[in-house]
Amino acid sequence: MDSEEEALSLLIVLLRRRRRRRRALWMHPITASRLTHGQFYMIMSDLRADDDKFFDYFRMTQESFNELLAIIGPHIRKDSTHLRKSIPAEERLAITLRFLATGCSSFELHNTFRCGTSTARGIVQEVCKAVWEYLHYLCFPELTKEEWLKIEEGFRCEAQFPNCIGAIDGKKYFSMVVLAVCDANYRFTFIDVDSYGKASDSSIYKNSNLYQKMQQDTLNIPSDKPVSTNGDPLPFVFVGDEAFGLSTHMLCPYGGKNLQHKKKIFNYRLSRARRYIESAFAILTNKWRIFHRPLDLHVENAENIIRACCTLHNFVRERDGVQFENTLNVVGLTDGDGAIQAGCPRSAITIREKFSDYFSSIGSVSWQDRMIGNRV
Structure with missing residues (x-):
């Protein structure tokens, strides 16, 4: 019995010693020096003293950073x-x-900011989730009729495309497809990141909240209005590629290669307006370079990062602007197959014909024939 008590006492002593050693070494020397050698403490004051350096480092101005911190802090x-x-x-x-901004790994954050790798990973997820949760309604508000009209004015002035209220497209990030709509200021007005890479743009669109609201007529889209002085009233429309299908509020290009001149003009003008969403995606990925590398993350964590970046895109765009050259050149015309899908309403075909007539007559621009390689 005494030997058993001695063994138990010895075990308790050993466990206590082991616990003390763990306490002495529970923080790695790298993380222990965070307050003296961590990047935040070493350069933050210098960044605060130089607006340009601050913007380059955080991809936003100090004013935007401070506002963001005040909201989610x-x-x-x-x-x-x-x-x-x-x-x-x-x-x-x-x-x-x-x-x-850099697309670095959690291990790199561990070395530069002197915090634990798992700690850095947890911080990123918590902050990204907070950005979406507390800025979502600020950066993606429900659009009123007045706001739709402002968006239409932007496309009419910048892309010479009247009655357009958004360019739509899908982009694949981290094996997930992001469906997005943007205005003529490259600001996202709608995003859907609940879909996966194996799904097509068409199926993602038809399963989206945007499509459901469009079908239910709950998007607050204004009533039809003429695109010219003596023209018939036409609906407000989104512009997309052939994958989205033709409908009352969705314009897509004519399919085929041997098209009439009028249809080529329409495809060019639609492609020119649709390039705004492609440019918006380009601005997003160039500012937030996390999109330049693959991520080994759970689906929920990847969604949090995508939503946060899209939210920050709008947040920074509205406050700091983006110097982005708006070119009129289009890489190529869309040669879609099946732009008119089965079940497409005849009224949608008529709407596209009227837009096509407008772009080839009173709504023409001086460079459109040159851009399609068809001088007149």
Whole structure:
């Protein structure tokens, strides 16, 4: 019995010693030096003193950074304990923005910001989730009739495409397809990231909240209006490629290669307006370079990152602007097959014909024949 008690006492002593050793080594020297050698503490004051350097580092101005911190800061802040001091909300936001801006790994964040790898990974997910949750209604508000009219004015002035209220397309990121609509200011007005890469743009669109609202006529789209002084009233439309199908509020190109001159003109003018969504995606990926590399993440985590980047795209776009050259050149005309899908209403075909007539007559622009290689 005594030997058993001695063995038990020895085991308790060993466990206590092991626990003390763990406590002594529970923080790696790299993370232990976060407050003195972490990138946030070493360069943040210098960045604050130089607006250009700050913008290059965080992809936004100091004013936007401060506003963003004021909105989500209370929701990403953690309480300190008697064992460990928490990472401040400003530093957590800086870590996340740097991750999204550079596309670096969690291990790189560990080395530069001197925090644990799993800690950095958790911070990124928490902040991205907070960005979407608390900025979503600010950056993606429900559009009123007045706001649709402002979007239409943008496409009419910038792309010479009247009655257009958005360009739509899908883009694949991290094996997921993002369906998005944008205005003529390259700002996303709608995104859907709940779909996967194996699905087509057409099926994603028809399963989207946008399509359902369009079918239910709950998008607050204004009533039809003429595109010319003496023309018939035409509906407000989105522009997309042939995958989305022709409908009352969706214009897509004529299919085939041997098209009449009028149809070629229409395809060019539609393609020119549709390029705004392609440019919006380009601005998104060039600013947030996390999209330039593959990510080994759970689906929910990938969705959080995509939503956060799209939200930040709008947030920064509205406050800081984006210097982006708006070119009139189009790489090529769409030679779609099947732009008129089975079940397409005759009224939609008529609507496209009327837009086509307008672009070939009173709504023509001086360069359109040259752009399709058909001088007149």
